[in-house]
Amino acid sequence: MKISLQYSGNYSKLLSSEIHHKIQTIHHLMATRSGTGADYLGWVDWPHSIHLESLREIQETADKICEQSNVLIVIGIGGSYIGSKAMLEALSTNFESSHPVEIIFAGHLVNGSYLKRLMHYLDSKEVTVNVVSKSGTTTEPAIAFHFLRNYMENRYGEEASSRIIVTTDENEGTLRSLAIEKGYKRFVIPHNIGGRYSVLTAVGLLPLAVAGYDIHQLINGAKSAAEEYSKLDLEKNPAIQYAVIRKHLYDSGYPVEILSTFESQLKYVQEWWKQLFAESEGKAGKGIFPTSVLYSTDLHSLGQYIQDGQRIVFETCLLIEKVQEDLTFVETKQNMDQLNYLNEVSLHEFNHICYKAASLAHLQGGVPQIAITIEQIDEEHLGHLFYFFMMACAYSAYLLDINPFDQPGVEEYKMNIFKFLKKPAYSYNRQLQTK
Incomplete structure (x- = not known):
């Protein structure tokens, strides 16, 4: 090849x-x-360093999702969703879905109408949610997860914890802390692999496995x-x-x-x-x-x-x-x-x-x-x-x-959002920087 x-x-x-x-x-x-950026070169050896046990765990989780749900919501933005979407679209047919589970993406835009209609659509489905974010604080997916987590808890009660899967950092972050508190199933985004280079990790592999494709061949x-x-x-x-x-x-x-x-x-x-x-x-x-x-x-x-x-x-x-x-x-x-x-x-x-x-x-x-x-x-x-x-x-x-591995311009717009919305941590940090 x-x-x-x-x-x-x-x-x-x-x-x-x-x-x-x-x-x-x-x-x-x-x-x-x-x-420069060597701390984010983990993707270079990743195809050889990923363990068979990790692939087995992803496949077993995918099988469980297929048993309990007919819809998987993948929440993410940028590299946390576009790689998954690209693989699924490339491998699927245009008009007939052979996927055991329908996969729908959220969190890649902020649109109240989209989210409201999505939750209405889910009322007649059995649902699992996979939220993908290294920090858990990226605004767009955090907003989507806020509404969808409330939806899942209101609908499923305590069972919601077994229907929410988190793909995030191994050692830190808001989403990791929430997953531990709630008992969500967790997958790791390796600390040395950035979002846009993460398509071959659990970020992309779990949705692909849920759709019935061969992650080992990938x-x-x-x-x-x-x-x-x-x-x-x-x-x-x-x-x-x-x-x-x-x-x-x-x-x-x-x-x-x-x-x-x-x-x-x-x-x-x-x-x-x-x-x-x-x-x-x-x-x-x-x-x-x-x-x-x-x-x-x-x-x-x-x-x-x-x-x-x-x-x-x-x-x-x-x-x-x-x-x-x-x-x-x-x-x-x-x-x-x-x-x-x-x-x-x-x-x-x-x-x-x-x-x-x-x-x-x-x-x-x-x-x-x-x-x-x-x-x-x-x-x-x-x-x-x-x-x-x-x-x-x-x-x-x-x-x-x-x-190749940072994105300072993207961070700038995020800071402006926090400023306009008067996010407390942002205001506090900015005050510290001016002293």
């Missing part, structure tokens, strides 16, 4: 002695856990990626290649990257990718702005800007070699729809031709092109792909001399 990466330019010409030296330095700092895919992308090889390691190309294009006046795909079930993988790269790189006035498009739909809207707009964009297309289901054209005698020229062409083949046509047009219009290809969409390949992007993102941020 391996990711294929293609670039429209001459990659070999990018490999200057300076780039070689920078990549070697980054590789050494990550391997020795001695670089980890196996990530293991193969960890082995492949830990190698210091600028010519053959696609994670390093992707980071080097991105840095070159950024330095060449292309500060915007568009991740495109023809696979609609990868929409939330794109959303996860945007959070990963935006929060990891967008600091100190630097960083590539990540955005996304879904083709062919967006070829008839944003495609115009990509083709003829400002030359500030480069495009990375995420391609899938094989699909599980497809349709193939068969010619008709009358040819009234004038589509007989598509005889024996499958829709997946059509999309690949559409990709080549769009890529060529955009390239001719001055848009540099990258293609990332995986064989198929399943648990193993998805785990591999997630790890690939995380490793490439770390290299990309380090090439910009950026700490």
Whole structure:
């Protein structure tokens, strides 16, 4: 299993002695856990360090949820929810759910109408809640959990404690303290893994297991990626290649990257990718702005800007070699729809031709092109792909001399919320800082 990466330019010409030296330095700092943000490099070895007992505990909990509930509410925001959502959407079908339990997300927005309607919907269901937050104080999920915990306690009484699961820090935090007091089942977000790099921990694994997918295969895919992308090889390691190309294009006046795909079930993988790269790189006035498009739909809207707009964009297309289901054209005698020229062409083949046509047009219009290809969409390949992007993102941020693992800008807006709402701890802390 391996990711294929293609670039429209001459990659070999990018490999200057300076780039070689920078990549070697980054590789050494990550391997020795001695670089900026090294306290949050736990994800690097995670696929190999996670214990089978931990996977067994997650699966047993998922089985229990499936026995007692037909709805699981996952409360979280940012990395505490988007990775789970991405995996579930990528693996599920569009119209028929084979999931033993319906999975609904909350806490990723603050919307009274949404929460009120959700609780009304739950009245006819059997419910389990999984709240995901390292600290337990992140405002949006804390608000959602406030209302949903009250709902669960009012509805189930003492039984609510067996229907609420907490995924949080091992040693500290408001949510951990509440879980101990109430007797909630707990899973750990490792202290050395940040939220947007936590998709392969219990944060993502528990909802995936509840949906009936194979979490062992997901980890196996990530293991193969960890082995492949830990190698210091600028010519053959696609994670390093992707980071080097991105840095070159950024330095060449292309500060915007568009991740495109023809696979609609990868929409939330794109959303996860945007959070990963935006929060990891967008600091100190630097960083590539990540955005996304879904083709062919967006070829008839944003495609115009990509083709003829400002030359500030480069495009990375995420391609899938094989699909599980497809349709193939068969010619008709009358040819009234004038589509007989598509005889024996499958829709997946059509999309690949559409990709080549769009890529060529955009390239001719001055848009540099990258293609990332995986064989198929399943648990193993998805785990591999997630790890690939995380490793490439770390290299990309380090090439910009950026700490990939903090998010000071996000913290700033949170402080402003506390200020406007006159949160007591915020006012007290601010008073201390001014003395």
